[in-house]
Amino acid sequence: MKKITSLPFYFSTTYPPYVVLSPEQVALRNKLNDMTDRGDIAYEHVPCLCGKTSFAIIGAYDRYRIKQQTVICTLCGLIQSMPRMTQKAYSWFYSSDFYRKLYDHNTPARVEDITGYYQDRYSKKRYEYIASHIKAPIINILEIGCAGGWNLYPFFKKGARVLGFDLGPDLVAKGRSLGMDLNVGTIDDVPAQEKFDLIILAHVLEHLANPKEILQKLASHLKPQGALYIEVPNIERYKKFLGDIQLQNAHLYYYSPTTLLPYVKEAGLEPRPFTVDILGPNIGGLFYTTKAVPARATDMSHEYTRMVSLIRKNEWRYRIKHIFLKLHILKLLASIRNAIKRT
Numbered sequence: 001m002k003k004i005t006s007l008p009f010y011f012s013t014t015y016p017p018y019v020v021l022s023p024e025q026v027a028l029r030n031k032l033n034d035m036t037d038r039g040d041i042a043y044e045h046v047p048c049l050c051g052k053t054s055f056a057i058i059g060a061y062d063r064y065r066i067k068q069q070t071v072i073c074t075l076c077g078l079i080q081s082m083p084r085m086t087q088k089a090y091s092w093f094y095s096s097d098f099y100r101k102l103y104d105h106n107t108p109a110r111v112e113d114i115t116g117y118y119q120d121r122y123s124k125k126r127y128e129y130i131a132s133h134i135k136a137p138i139i140n141i142l143e144i145g146c147a148g149g150w151n152l153y154p155f156f157k158k159g160a161r162v163l164g165f166d167l168g169p170d171l172v173a174k175g176r177s178l179g180m181d182l183n184v185g186t187i188d189d190v191p192a193q194e195k196f197d198l199i200i201l202a203h204v205l206e207h208l209a210n211p212k213e214i215l216q217k218l219a220s221h222l223k224p225q226g227a228l229y230i231e232v233p234n235i236e237r238y239k240k241f242l243g244d245i246q247l248q249n250a251h252l253y254y255y256s257p258t259t260l261l262p263y264v265k266e267a268g269l270e271p272r273p274f275t276v277d278i279l280g281p282n283i284g285g286l287f288y289t290t291k292a293v294p295a296r297a298t299d300m301s302h303e304y305t306r307m308v309s310l311i312r313k314n315e316w317r318y319r320i321k322h323i324f325l326k327l328h329i330l331k332l333l334a335s336i337r338n339a340i341k342r343t
């Protein structure tokens, strides 16, 4: 596979992680990489969502320096983790210390964070966006990947019936203590016949190995006028495009507006509306089932060229910045030498 960049934060083992890791986190990260080297963790190669298997390499490490290759599909431009852990290996990973302690989720959220901190930071804005676009009463709500239920909480306070599933037992217990019906589980645990006015999928789709199947399944749980709220990070809108903060081995797909919409539409869902910068550097909106036969994702070959040129631009910016940094350091050394000579 050809490499399209050689930027050090994608390939260097010594490049610092995007945040300072504690000695315990470094030890965990190294242990995980050793396990990968020894073949103790199962990885798999799967075709892109477009069905093709033609990839170019973007990087070999994620933001914590976990060994995780990131590639781009040369046909549709979708950036993804490949090879990636098998579903069984990911289930183990999410329930392990590696995920809890390496990712920020190790900060134990308090009950008052569900009603305070998370409301002010994200959930109130999500609630306002949804409420401003849906005029019909929202009575039944489902959230997959609900964590402590902070997105459900504003609806719950208004008297709606909320149901949430998440794999983190601690957060689920905290949300339950507020009276919300939160459960440890996944979409597979949603009662088969239940239909909802609203389903929330916020920062979850990028973690899913089979997004199209999950979207189809969620669509089958919508009432005829029910809406699915989707929100994912937008690979293009972070300050550093595809920079050292974004790559993480828990993200299987990195969506842009061009690569998200066709695959959601393929699941038989239509946006009304679709919003870029929906909440900070994220994309998403409200999606409704359509009677029309789902269209296959159309030609997205231009997306690969566009992504490659963005990555190259980023590389140039990085190299030029480092040349200047080096020159500045040389200047500084020269002035110190002169100062010493004068004394």
Ligand SMILES: [Zn+2]
Binding pocket: 048, 049, 050, 051, 052, 073, 074, 075, 076, 077, 078
């Ligand atoms: Zn593809």
